[in-house]
Amino acid sequence: MIRIIGALVGLGFAFVVLLSFGFDTYNAATTKAEKSAEYVFYEESHGPDGGFAHDGVFGKWDLQQLQRGYQVYKEVCSSCHGMKFVAFRDLADLGYNEDEVKALAAEWVTVPGVDADTGEAIVRPGSPTDYIPSPYPNQIAAAKANNNAIPPDLSLITKARHHGPEYVYSLLTGYSQPSAELKAEFPDFETPDGLHFNKYFPNLNLAMAPPITVDGQVSYTDGTEPTISQMSEDVAAFLTWTAEPTMVERKQKGWPVLGFLLFATILAFFAKKQIWSAVKPKKAK
Structure with missing residues (x-):
């Protein structure tokens, strides 16, 4: 008797679940959201006119960019x-020589370190073996300085977003402005x-807040005109490299592999x- 009651209770639960699933499915199919x-009004991201130099199967890094x-x-x-x-030493892949890498690293004077005499925490100029530091000592300080929004680390940002370079x-x-x-369609x-x-x-x-606000905000030394669009394109390309520095090399190695597979x-x-x-x-009879 107990088994029969248990089976009936189970069937009842299953019926209720199926009935709920059916109602939810019907409402989802017929209710217009x-x-x-x-x-x-959200617009899909897009890249600069002409795309990036690294786009496509034949793309290459533009080291100056x-x-x-x-x-x-x-x-x-x-x-x-x-x-x-x-790491600062990774910047050698952008065409900088050893002395230039050391100079670029030394420009960062806020790299965390330890005083060799006292053991206290200090900040010091960077060296090629250091990694590019965060401007904040911890996430609490980052949130306090940015209206409770913690700025993301940018090392892999173009891999973490759909169509990352175009998104940036x-x-x-x-x-x-809206x-x-x-405003007419959504007054609220x-x-x-x-x-x-x-x-x-x-x-x-x-x-x-808008980080790049005016043309000429950064002074380029190679003669390129620093428009808002150009600076945005350049930093998007740089962040693509930081996220996947071997992307172009991988593409170049792919062609010999495809050629070998075709030959084989x-x-x-x-x-x-x-x-x-x-x-x-054999002939069919």
């Missing part, structure tokens, strides 16, 4: 964002104090024909 301002991107990061982005997975470029160039169409939409409207950010309101496939095809050439197929 209301579109929010974020859904309607990567050096300019590092300069933009150093002079603009590093005040809020660290790069804990990038669009975000840096996408600050503006359009008249948005607003950008709270401490946030900034950006049409390429998923919820349109971003805690990060052709060789195997002719070998098969040679081996089976003496075997005559």
